[in-house]
Amino acid sequence: MSPEAIPFIFIFFIIIAILFRLAAGSFDGDRVKGYIENTLGGELIDQSWAPFGPGWYGEKDSRIYEIIYKDRAGATHRANVKTSMLSGVYLTNDTIIEQPAVAQSTVRRSLDEEAEALKARLREIEDLKERG
Known part of the structure; x- marks a missing residue:
């Protein structure tokens, strides 16, 4: 091998x-997205490489x-993920950074529904007392 070929071999490697x-990063992205969607039932919003992240x-x-x-409940999380081709996906430092907004009318409606269900159950109990 000639000395002139050494830089070309070095550049080739x-x-x-x-x-x-780059290929490993692409596979990692697919693996993490699949884990979030299929295992956790969520949606991946953003992913960035953190070479000096935890671990x-x-x-x-x-x-x-x-x-x-x-x-799946709509809460937004920030987490660190460790992954490789053979080890799977591991989440660490998973924290909720934003809770889903719940409309006030929805909360009021569910409270009214619960109150009606409790009143109906109370009527059933009172009917049982009168009979027995």
């Missing part, structure tokens, strides 16, 4: 490493991301 990292020290194979997602 750098390009291969970059392509591998990075000493980690060789996993990549760490910061994500924002909505759960």
Whole structure:
């Protein structure tokens, strides 16, 4: 091998490493999105790579991301995710950053429905007392 070929070989391996990292990131995105949607029943809103996120020290194979997602109840969460091709998806530091807005009329309506159900049950109990 000639000395002139060494820089080209070095550049070739750098390009291969970059392509591998980009492919792994794409697979990670699909894996995290699938976990949020299929396992948690939520919706992934944002995902960004966090190379120095929690648990990075000493980690060789996993990549760490910061994500924002909505759960099935509508609450918005911020969490850190550790994932790799073989290890699955692990959420850490999962905190709710925004609760879903509940319309006042909806709350009032559900309270009225509950009051009516309790009144009906009370009438049933009183009827049972009168009979027995």
